[in-house]
Amino acid sequence: MKSGIHPEYGPVVFQDRSTGKQFFTRSTATSETTVEWEDGNTYPLIHVDVTSDSHPFWTGNQRVLDSEGRVEKFRRRYGDRPGRNGGR
Secondary structure, three states, X not given: OOOOOOOOOEEEEEEEOOOOOEEEEEEOOOOOOEEEOOXXXXXXXXXXXXXXXXXXXXXXXXXXXXXXXXXXXXXXHHOOOOOOOOOO
């Protein structure tokens, strides 16, 4: 591995914008904004839109947006037309 070409890998804190929950990890991402963590040290703070704390799949609030299958809906709307799928 060449030295001097890779970004620095260090401790950061990510914060979910919608819930405010923070978690400490390591990343190559960095930020000018900082936060004091539970250990008393200051780390870069990175705001993210979605984490497992707010994502519908992980929170159990998932909605089914496609109840009848996309392929069936497409075929009902447009049908099987000749010349599609590479001439099959």
